[in-house]
Amino acid sequence: MHSKIELIDMSKKNPGEPGIEIIESPEALAGQINKAEVFFLKNRKVVLGIGGAILVAIVGFAGYRFYIDGQEGTAQNALASVVYDFEADSLQKALNGAGGNEGLLSIADNYKGTDASNLASFYAGVALLKQGKYDDAISRLQSFSSSDLLIHARAQSLIGDAYLEKNQPAEAISYYQKAADYEKNEYFTPVYLMKLALAQEKANQPADAVASYKRVVDEFPLSSEVVNAKKYMGLLEGQVGK
CATH class of the missing domain: 1.10.10 (Arc Repressor Mutant, subunit A)
Incomplete structure (x- = not known):
């Protein structure tokens, strides 16, 4: 009985196409196997070392997961x-x-x-x-991670609160911005934008604060923060000449 490899139509071979001979020619396949054997014999220690390292990594990861699950x-x-x-x-x-x-x-x-x-x-x-x-709070909150859209943004906002309490509005702005831009929603994003605007005011960035208040008014018109956003935005617009 002919092997499956021997029955393949040789006319389908594309000259120069890599790997085709190994599929279509038993002689080529045998030659490749011989080359592999020679390579293995010459590099036995390296090959076994790599294989052993992969096995150790797999076993180590499985052991780690078992430990963590426990x-x-x-x-x-x-x-x-x-x-x-x-x-x-x-x-x-x-x-x-x-x-x-x-x-x-x-x-x-x-x-x-x-x-x-x-x-x-x-x-x-x-x-x-x-x-x-505040410093300890920042460290703990920075080590926290979550894919939950509410808790992740909340953590960023809390870090902003800590920096604002430390009178570091520039750092607070960075974290409030992250909270406001992460998976926007009508319940919490307006709150984060109001905090962002406050930090921008403290950092002497009135134009940026106006823009943040305006986002509350334009993007979240039904939120409870709109009234204050309009009031504070009006006061600041007088300062920046808008």
């Missing part, structure tokens, strides 16, 4: 306990833990790579901001 349950349970303190505004207990429970800072630091650790960083940032520990 940590996730523990971290989630710890976070569930401490969130009650956070919501009750017992900020110190929430941050440092109490009664044998881990606090937000411990969860964030000890379970890195888990979703619970990531969320603990967000909660910790909010708590630290409320305590007036």
Whole structure:
């Protein structure tokens, strides 16, 4: 019986097309196999080393995921306990833990790579901001990441709040801008734009502030921020001669 390779019509071969001979010619295929064997024998240590490295990487990643999955349950349970303190505004207990429970800072630091650790960083940032520990709050909030359109923008806005409290309006502007431009929505974007305009006023950028207030008026006419946006925009327009 002829092999499948031998039955292929040789007239279909395109001269100079790479790889075709390996498909259509058993002799060419045998030659390529021989070349591969020679290459392997000459470079055995390198080939085995690369293969071993790939295997180690695969096994290592699988082990890491197994470890993280195991940590996730523990971290989630710890976070569930401490969130009650956070919501009750017992900020110190929430941050440092109490009664044998881990606090937000411990969860964030000890379970890195888990979703619970990531969320603990967000909660910790909010708590630290409320305590007036602005640099610590910024650090925690910057380490937080989320694909959730509301929470991500909220984190950016909170970092802006911390910088504004530190009287660093230029830095605050950067984060308020990120919050306002990220997945715009009618509920929170007008709030971020109002904060942005305030920071721009503090940074002595009245024309930019007018533009931010105008965005609220034009893009979110039904928002509760429109009344103040119109009022502040009118005051600033007199200053910039508009």
